[in-house]
Each structure stands twice: as C-alpha cells, then as structure tokens.
Amino acid sequence: MRFTTIKTIFVSLILLILTFDIQAQTKNPILPGFYPDPSICRVGDDYYIVNSSFSFFPGIPIFHSKDLSNWKQIGHVLDRPSQLNLTDEWMSAGLYAPSLRYHEGTFYLINTLMGAKEGKQGGNFYVTAKNAAGPWSDPIWLDEIDGIDPSFFFDNDGKAYIVNNGPVADGKPRYSGHRSVWLQEFNLKTQKPIGKRVELLNGGIDPSTNPIWIEGPHLFNKDGFYYLLCAEGGTGIEHREVILRSKNIWGPYEVGKDNPILTQFGLPENRKNPVTCTGHADFVDTPDGDWVSVFLGCQPYEGEHFNTGRQTFILPVEWKKGKWPMILEKGKSVPFDVSLPLKPAEGKVSFQDYSSDWKDDFDSLKLNFEWNFIRTPKEKWYNIDNGKLTIDARPISIDEVGNPSFIGRRLQHKKAEFITNVTLIQSQGKYEGRPMEAGIVAYQNEEFYYKLVLERKENGYYLILSSATQEFDKIQLNDYKPGQSIFLKMQIIEKDFQTYYSLDETNWKPLGSKLDARHLSTKSAGGYIGAYFGLYAHAKSSQKAVFNWAKYKELK
Template identity: 45%
Template structure:
C-alpha cells in the first residue's frame, strides 16, 4: 500500500505543480467604463417552506436548492464530500464538505483556473457534465466528462479543497458519466455510459460499460466489457442508462444507475452480481426511485427524480443524494435540477430509496450524525444572503460564463468592480458577469450600483439568465440620442438580437458618482423589475414579465437560472 500511496501522490503532485489560483491574464488594456456594485442581496422563499417546516430533529428537502444537478457524494472516515455538475459555468464542479449529510460548506471548486479546460464558445449546457468522486490511499479522484471539449478526464487532489491537478485524459473511455471504482484488492475499474454494442435500435438506446484502470500508469488497461445494454427491462426500450456507480456490500457488487432521461420519466435502478465485471441481475421491483406516474395535479409536486448516489455512514446506515425538480407549472421550473436526500432501506439484499408510488417528502428525520462545523450558510428552506464584497475574493458559489482569460473584475474598498467590455451576454462569449443561483421559486436579487456610460450602448446592471438566448437585463444604459435611461431588455430566443429586445425604459439624470438601485423579483413564472434613485424608493419599471423563458422547458438544456451583475461597453466602429 505504501508504494501505491507514493505513486498516487506523485500523480497529484505532477498535476498540481501547474496549479495556480483563479487569476487570469492581465486586465484589458483598452480604457472602458466600469461598474461598481456596493452589495448584492438575494432573498428567497417557497410555498413548501411555509407548508413543511422541519422540526429540530428533521431536515428540509432539497438540501441544496438551485441548480446543483447530478450530485455525487462520498465518505472518508467521518467526513462526507460532495460535487455536482456545472456545465459551462466557471469556476466548475463545486466541492462541499459535511459531517451530517444535511448541511454543506462549499470548500472549493475543482475546475478553478484557466488552462485546466477550454470551454470556448460552448453553450451553457455543454462542457462539464456529471462528476463522480472516489478516494484511495489519501488521494481524492474526480472523473468527469467535458462534452464537446475533448471527452472524459480524471483530476486528483490530496486535499478536497484543492488544488486539483490538471486533467488526465481517458481516450478509451467514451460517452459520459465515468466513475472510478476501487475493489478491496486495490484494483480499479471505470464504469461509464457509452454507445450500444451494435447499431442503436431506437433513440436513447445506450449501454453501461466497464474498463480496467491502472492508477500508477494513469491509463486504462484491457478491453472494455458490457455491463448493461438498454436497461433493466430491454423489452420496454428503456432510454439513457447513465450515471453508473458500483458499490460493494455483503459480498455483492451493486450497479446503481439512472434510467429514463432527466425529465419526468427519470428513475434509478439497481442490479447486482458476485463479480464487479458481472453478469449483473436487475432488482425484480425496479426502479428503486422515481416520481413518474404520479398524479400531475398533486400539490407542490417534486418530479424528475434520479441520478442517485448511495453512501454509508459510520454507524452502518445508508443514504442517497439524488436530483429532482420542483415545478411551479406544467414541468416549468427556473431553479434547475436540485439535490435531495433520503435514507436507503435494504430489503432482501436490495437497496430501496423510495417505494414506487410514494412522493418524495419535503421534510424527513435527520441522520444520526454530528453537526457540520463551522455552521454552513443556508442552502435549504427560506433565507436571505447579503454579499458586501468586503473579502479578498468572491464567494465560492459565484460563477461566470465560460472561462475568463482576462482579469476584468476586482474587489475594491467593499465594492465589486466590473470592467465594461464588448463581450455580451447572448454572444456565446465570456462577458463581464458574475452571479449566483436562483434557489427559490419566489426570490429577489437587488444591488446598489454606480456606473456612468460613456457612449451609446454602454450598459451595466442586473441579469437573470438561463443561457445565451434566454435572459433579462435590468440596468443603466445610454441610448442613441445620448439620454441615460433605466431599461429592461429581454432575449427569449436565438432569433432575438444578441443583446435582447428593449421591453421598457425610463429616462434618468444621474449626477456623476450617484448610485442607482436595481431589483429583480421572481414569483414563479412572473418576474418584476424595479429601480430606485434614492434608497428604498422603488419604482416598478415592468411587472409580470413572462419568466417562463428562463425555465428548462422553454430554454432547454440542463441548467437553472442565475441572478447576477453585468457590465458591457459597446464596441467602437471597426473594433
């Protein structure tokens, strides 16, 4: 084992030697206006928060509200670690720590520096898909897929806070959702979703494969082997078996995977074998988790449950994290796919997360585990968070679009200052934007901003964004007549102009250095937009805008809405 540990640590050191903090190249040299944000406040609550209030011995689902999809959880001793998908948002792959499985502190981001990956001009639902976590001999492993940007890779760290190594690419591992399984004898194998063994017989026909992995050589070994074709009931033509994990318990190897796609047909299934390499036999009463087939008119529904990850606790209990969504209408949700937690019951040698026909509870008894310290910021229930920008760095939970190659932001005297650049939201580029997840159906984001446009088209303010073709902008701009105004712009499809269509406007005359206050309020599928020229004196610019354009159903993809700050300088002619 000592030799294995030494080689594993060498792998980490080799990648981490190139690690550096999130510090892109030098700032832009062109003189552009800048926007200064004094603070940013997020406030949210849901109908379920009032209807289902947990007692001191209970926790509330979801445990991580907002777009935290494809959750992977792992235990090392008494500590639990978690990572989830971020697609083309950056920093990517947030890493959390907990000791009670309910409350989570974000301790880092595994993809946190330019040069690790190249997102280019990828759509915001491409890039890094479902990550998985493993641990062996003091080394943490994340396997992940960078979709449309080279494929599957492995990164390592001796401290889950980071730094994480540069990627080791896995050319023999096709498809998505790779997971690294260590057997008791130290051998390793990667399971993943790939193409079927022959021509696809129908749309969504996929398979689960496995291939050996040599940790010391950092490469796959041998030939891949088919573990599951189509799904647990091939006659029913199941779609998208994915997110595979292998766990070992009581002499059995369990293959746990999702089935049915990520929409309302989503589910989790289980198979088992006496060998890690199969053959695997399905549980007779699959799925072990789903919400499909339930009445669509049930109150406060939770839907699309699946992509589960099972973990044991030090006292021998088992729990599962999984994704699901909370729609406010007919499959309409802006908060994305969120992370839920439920206990696992073992019956006759099979793991059951939730019996078929039962609804996912909003509250449940807590695991019998020590509380997480230090006390984490709230990620479930109703809460308010105010960012004063008085630290040395932005919160770990804040993200931007794609990967910045220039340092166009700074924290300065309790303010977040953004350089206004020609790159736009909607332009499939890397704009001057930082934001945080919308975590509630009913939520507001507000800020105090100082900005002075220098030419027509310069703008800065708040943004509610789902992707490049679906967003709102509320802020200060200068129009073609030289008049400064507060405007609301909306982009609801790729056919709309890149910067969006002007929906409403109000002319303003601001003294140099004077602030303006901005607020976006979400009420399910309706969004209100307000501004103030004096603190607390809000004026509604536009109410009841169609916020369903930020829903996954209309915008597509796999992410939820984000709320944040943005600055843009209109490009000079010929630039």
C-alpha cells in the same frame, strides 16, 4: 403482570424518543438551486458532494458536511482556466455528471467534458487532490474511454475500475437513446485502462421496453455482492433509478425485483409541492453501517416549468432484508422533512438557510464561491477593493456566445428577489462619455434572459428592461446625476417576473409590467441548467461599472 406491561411500554417510549433524537430531521433539497447530478463520498466522518456545472466557471462545486444535513461549499474542483477551457460552447455543454471517490489518501474526480477539447469534441478525464478543497491537478485525459458519465470504483483488493455509459456493443442502436453500461479495469500508475472492456448492461433493466439513456452508473460492494446503480428514462419526468447486483464484478448482473428504487413518474400531477425528474443517484454509507442516497430532482411551479434547475435531494436507503436497497418505494412522494441516521450538529447554518437570505458586501479580496462566470474567462476583467466590485464593461454582450462581463449566482427558490446598486464610472480621455450599460440580468442562456440596465448615451441616462428579442420598457432618468448609484431589483414569483428601481433604496418604482418567468425555465429555453441572477456590464469601448453589494432573498 400489569407492572411488566407498564415497564415494557415505558422502555418502548424511551427507545422511541432516543430513536427520534438520533434520526434527526433535515430539509430537502439539501442543495437548493442548480446543483444537478450529485456524487457523494465519505472519508472517515467527513462527507463530500460534487455537482455538474456545465458551461459555468469555476467548474464543479464541492461541498462538505459532518452530519449529512449541514453542507458548506469549500471550493470548486476546476478553478483554474488551465484546467477548464470552455470556449464558445452551448451553455448546457461543458461538465457533465462528475463522480467523486477517495482511495488511499487521494481524492479522484472523474468527469465528462462535452464540447471542444484541443480540437476534439468532448472527452473523459479525471483530476486528483490530497485535500478536497484543493488544489486539484490538471486533467488527465482518458482518450481510450468513450461515452459519458464515468465513475471510479476501487475494489477491496485495491484494483481500480471505470464504469460508464457508452455506445452499444455492435454499434447499431435499435432506437434513439439506446446505450449500454461498460466496465474496464484501470491502472492508476500508468493512468491507462487495461484489459478487455466489458458490456455490463445493454439498454436498461427491461430491454423489451426500449429504455432510454442508461447512465450515471456507480459500482459499490456490500456483503459479497457488487451492486450496479444506474439512472434510466432520460432526465425528464420519466427519470428513474434502478439497481442490479452480481457476485462477480464482470457479471452477469441480476435485476432487482423492486425496480425502480426511485422515481416520481406516474404520481398525480396535482399533488402538493411536487418533486419531479428524480434520479441520477449516488450512495454513501456511514461509519455505523447506515446508508443514504443523494439524487437530483426538480420543483416545478406549473406543469414542467421550473427555473431553479435540477437540485440535490437526500434520503436514507433501506435495505430490503439486507439484500436489496430501496431509496423510495414506488408511489410515494419525495418528502421535504427527512430523517437521516446522523444528528445535525448544533449551531450550524444549513445551506438552505444560508441561501435563503444572502448578501455579499465584497469585503473579501476574492469572489465568494457562489459567484460564477459564463464560460472560462481568458483575462481578469474585474477587481474587488474596499468593499467594491469593479467590472470592466467589455464589448461581449450577454446575448453573444462568449465570456461577457457577467458575474452571477444561482436562483435557488421559486420565489426570490435579487437587489444590487450600480454606478457607471466616468472614463477619462478619449473614452469619456462613451455609451455603456450596466445592471442585472436574470439569465438562462444567451437567447433566454431578462436584462435591467442603466444605460449612458450621449443625450442622457436611461433605464431599460429587455430580453434578447424585445425591449419592454425604457425611461429617461432626468433627475439622475453622473456618478450616482442606482438601485435595481428583480423579483421572481413562480411564473411572474417583475423589476424595480430606486435612487435611494427606499422608494421603489416598478419598471414595466409583469413578465413571464417561464421564459427562464428549461421547458422554454431547453438545456439542463438553472437560472442565474448576475451583475453585468457592456460597452464597445473601455468603461467600468462599480457594484457595492448584492443581495439575494427567498420570498415566502
């Protein structure tokens, strides 16, 4: 009897060890920084994630993983100006909530463009590719599908559908944010919707509470049911994820009794390392039948202030008695250490580690995937050669709505620094000695930013720290020689922002006093994006600036 008990305990321990090994740990967020509205799909044992990019170009970053833990960016879906015309748009306009699916050898990415499209305001479209890394097709516009957040669903019988957020059926919303979820069959050959468009869900799971913004819908099937996964409550702290199901794709849909299946609303505000605003989820299954969910979340450093934007998190999905999915039970905090069904591959550098200590020596002929432009560039105004990035200082300023000479990468941590060196090129001929400025910008939008630039004027060289509305400090560099590099640094420590400069990269001097980093948060600036660090140049006449490298580092 005693032997049997010991044997049972021993076997249980072995199973526990094996389970722990399989349920390996990864870290949240898997995509730190401004990577909102994630959508995920699987092809064999390959997994792909895409994210919203709003008015940054190229549009819609795409990531690949074999193990759900280690993600690597493989490109952008919309990387040609002909695919994405972002002109004079609000920074939080542009590309909203992409959905990525795979069907019979083809990737389908469907999306909403908020803003002007051939004279029209906004529109839904999709693009296709045989390889997720591209090239992707030019947009196929869906003028018959109004609303936002479309998602393809490919049923087991081969039929295709589009589910999305749209106006309520009678066109008379009862309150601000009153919307519906709609479904329509889609003909892939004619590239047109067919049949009747059906309203699946009006308002949300409990219409008596006037739920706002039922959005981000996704359909999937499991065990004879169609499951409808949606976000509601807006994108703020009341953001939540809800689930419904039906035996018939057209409904009616039964509301899950344990909704919401993901939210952080109502948790103590003073909890340690809070994650807020969770929602806009998507599901994917593994070949072994396990399920995981990716979703967006925010990491505030004070109140509702966060500069890193909405980030991508991951959690396993638990099926309650095999019938209803649960991402995270109500009242529980989003964990940073996560057990996933796949073991992380050995020797891989996770995107978190890659992002926390990053440098670009400009040793490639193309810009690295991390770099973005503000809106679509209409011409090429930069060049990479011999380890140098040369930027044409064009007349569009960082505080104008347009495409300034700015090349930026995301702020990905609460505490971080960005360093570069810059040289102003002496123009020849009639432009020689003309005024110009170049340096680095911490950017949220054209009204909320901090700018640290070396400025050339007729009477000398100056270092200037300013925002869109205020000049904080200005010093003349009497020891600076024309053609000399100057090193510039920006640091963000949660709510504190500080700049530094050096002529030798060793002896750093602060410029000005600490400023308020909350200036770079969406709570202050509005909108839906995260802050960027960027390289910048500006002049009224033809001028150039050279950057030899750029470094980003998480500060502990």
